[in-house]
Amino acid sequence: MSAPDLTDAERAAVQAVLHTPQLSFGPQTLAFERAIAELTGARHAIAVNSGTAGLHLCVRAAGLGPGDLALTTPFSFMASSNVLLYEQAVPVFVDVEPQTGNIDPELAAQAAADLASGGAAARRWLPRRGASGSAALKALLAVDVFGQPADYDPLLETARAHGLKVIEDSCESLGAAYQERPAGTLGDYGVFAFYPNKQITTGEGGLIVTDDDAAADFMRALRNQGRAPGDTWLEHTYLGYNYRLDELSAALGRAQMGRLEELLAKRQRVANWYATHLEGLPEIEQPFIAASTTRMSWFVYVVRLPKGSDRDGVMKRLEAEGIPTRPYFAPIHLQPFMVERFGYRAGDFPVTEDLGARGLALPFSSVMTEGQAAAVCTALAGAL
Numbered sequence: 001m002s003a004p005d006l007t008d009a010e011r012a013a014v015q016a017v018l019h020t021p022q023l024s025f026g027p028q029t030l031a032f033e034r035a036i037a038e039l040t041g042a043r044h045a046i047a048v049n050s051g052t053a054g055l056h057l058c059v060r061a062a063g064l065g066p067g068d069l070a071l072t073t074p075f076s077f078m079a080s081s082n083v084l085l086y087e088q089a090v091p092v093f094v095d096v097e098p099q100t101g102n103i104d105p106e107l108a109a110q111a112a113a114d115l116a117s118g119g120a121a122a123r124r125w126l127p128r129r130g131a132s133g134s135a136a137l138k139a140l141l142a143v144d145v146f147g148q149p150a151d152y153d154p155l156l157e158t159a160r161a162h163g164l165k166v167i168e169d170s171c172e173s174l175g176a177a178y179q180e181r182p183a184g185t186l187g188d189y190g191v192f193a194f195y196p197n198k199q200i201t202t203g204e205g206g207l208i209v210t211d212d213d214a215a216a217d218f219m220r221a222l223r224n225q226g227r228a229p230g231d232t233w234l235e236h237t238y239l240g241y242n243y244r245l246d247e248l249s250a251a252l253g254r255a256q257m258g259r260l261e262e263l264l265a266k267r268q269r270v271a272n273w274y275a276t277h278l279e280g281l282p283e284i285e286q287p288f289i290a291a292s293t294t295r296m297s298w299f300v301y302v303v304r305l306p307k308g309s310d311r312d313g314v315m316k317r318l319e320a321e322g323i324p325t326r327p328y329f330a331p332i333h334l335q336p337f338m339v340e341r342f343g344y345r346a347g348d349f350p351v352t353e354d355l356g357a358r359g360l361a362l363p364f365s366s367v368m369t370e371g372q373a374a375a376v377c378t379a380l381a382g383a384l
């Protein structure tokens with residue numbers, strides 16, 4: 001489905017770390033953080049050992065605790081909701097825009113207003129069980145789906161009106177821009193991820209950006225076993241974690257950051273090939289780029305099959321030709337433990353479910369050739 005894009009620069013960078021005694025918390029981590037701070041213009045960049053860990057620290061920084069509510073969407077990777085559950089907070093799902101798959105800002109505004117007014121109006125946004133109608137809405141966790149920023153201007157207006165912290169899950173959107181503003185910097189905190197299928201990789205890894213000095217200090221402490229500035233190795237001011245990124249991973253990430261423009265351009269080129277070779281297949285819906293997206297950072301290439309088509313059959317026929325494809329995303333609210341805990345049912349979030357049922361991620365990476373993209377499209381036409 002994807003492949004990392006590595007050169008001798010990355011190999012040499014990792015090798016060089018092995019010639020030093022410092023394998024964690026050293027110059028590579030600082031340089032990697034600096035590179036992303038420069039890219040985004042954020043005051044603080046905090047490297048962690050996964051995107052999920054980064055999102056979890058943002059949930060802590062936002063002050064979410066047991067029973068607190070956060071607006072988010074069920075059309076995402078599981079981790080964006082799990083990080084709320086880690087703190088016993090409750091995701092309040094709102095459905096997504098059909099074209100982009102990003103959170104629908106009008107629904108988010110309506111949900112925030114209804115939750116503030118309480119009673120029956122609030123109840124209709126809450127899950128059937130597992131949430132209290134009198135709980136406080138404290139945050140909005142938006143996801144930049146498939147490398148495209150959500151529609152932040154109206155979302156930030158809602159957040160301001162209701163005093164919500166905004167967490168930006170930019171794990172799929174490193175390098176993207178919304179109205180010329182860098183993805184990751186649109187809310188109070190933004191998080192990038194570096195699993196091997198992302199735009200750049202560290203093996204495993206993630207990074208938080210924020211302009212909030214106090215939150216940055218707090219999250220730096222939490223990633224390092226709760227050691228506040230001035231704490232010794234065995235002093236722990238807070239309940240923390242080992243969410244540190246190691247130096248080998250940071251060196252890899254730093255070398256990849258040196259190639260970011262090249263990598264994003266190569267991904268854009270592959271997306272263009274797909275768009276061209278899919279032109280002859282009008283029944284296939286291609287990815288939609290909103291006008292507010294001033295730079296797309298292609299993470300995956302997800303097309304939508306026509307309503308009622310046999311996606312499993314299409315996938316099987318493609319697999320038989322050696323072409324892997326995947327459903328993407330599977331709706332979060334229908335995952336077994338979410339159903340058990342909150343009582344969700346099929347039909348609760350129709351747009352998410354429709355996108356989930358028809359979406360098909362095609363093989364995608366910066367190392368693909370035009371011949372491969374063309375072969376995927378030919379096979380897809382046959383399979384349909």
Ligand SMILES: *Cc1c(COP(=O)(O)O)cnc(C)c1O
Pocket residue numbers: 050051052053076077079080143169171172193194195205206
């Ligand atoms: C990749 C991803 C994450 C988490 O990343 P990990 O580094 O695998 O923990 C979170 N949210 C979204 C939307 C992602 O795509």
